[in-house]
Amino acid sequence: MTDGTARIAVIEDEVSIAQAIAARLRNEGYTVDVAHDGPTGVALVQRTSPDLVVLDLMLPGFDGLEVCRQIQREHWVPVLMLTARDSEADLIIGLSVGADDYMTKPFSARELVARVSAMLRRVARLQQPPSSTSEIVRVGCIELDPATRKVVVGGEAVHLTPTEFELVTYLGTRPGRVVTREELLENVWGYDFPAGGRTVDSHVRSVRRKLGADIVRTVHGVGYAIDESAVAQ
Ligand code: CA
Secondary structure, eight states, X not given: OOGGGOEEEEEOSOHHHHHHHHHHHHHTTOEEEEESSHHHHHHHHHHHOOSEEEEESSOSSSOHHHXXXXXXXXXXXXXXXXXXXXXXXXXXXXXXXXXXXXXXXXXXXXXXXXXXXXXXXXXXXXXXXXOTTOOOEEETTEEEETTTTEEEETTEEEXXXXXXXXXXXXXXXXXXXXXXXXXXXXXXXXXXXXXXXXXXHHHHHHHHHHHOTTSSEEETTTEEEOXXXXXXX
């Protein structure tokens, strides 16, 4: 799958917004299908197996979170969630329903295209088979297996989304180093976008809920680190 040939599902009940998004993405060479409510959106995704889903949070039928849950059941697909408020980011990412990124309305078509393109590049990278030489990363009480993308904390397997796994691996392979939000955006998300720091913060909160609050250290005003001494409490 190269960037321009990807298939994208747009699930958005405001018809004018859905049409504008679809037109812009088609203009970039993507194949785009559109649905205007939750149940139709789920059916669309099941029928077309898109490479990426642009999903509005507030939808008739059932909302974007429920759509996310249902479409992630069979296999992971990256979701760019559209929200009315910035404060919804934590809700979306924290529920670990698989939303990888979010945009707050109103947004520019240019930014949407840039985000979609970055997400597709990242997915292509995630889908490459891990190098056979990749070794298990051990940092503090965490074990990360790049070959299976599994994480074990204090002997217990913990489920992380692909994005969360990449985030923890990026920090864990640089133990003790404070990594800025910008560096994380560039390397984990593949695109440093305005206000992207919130996406990083929300994912870190989600990782802490799963792995333990003390695993990822915050360095205020700078960024995040995972230390050799990291221990789940
Ligand atoms: Ca809506």
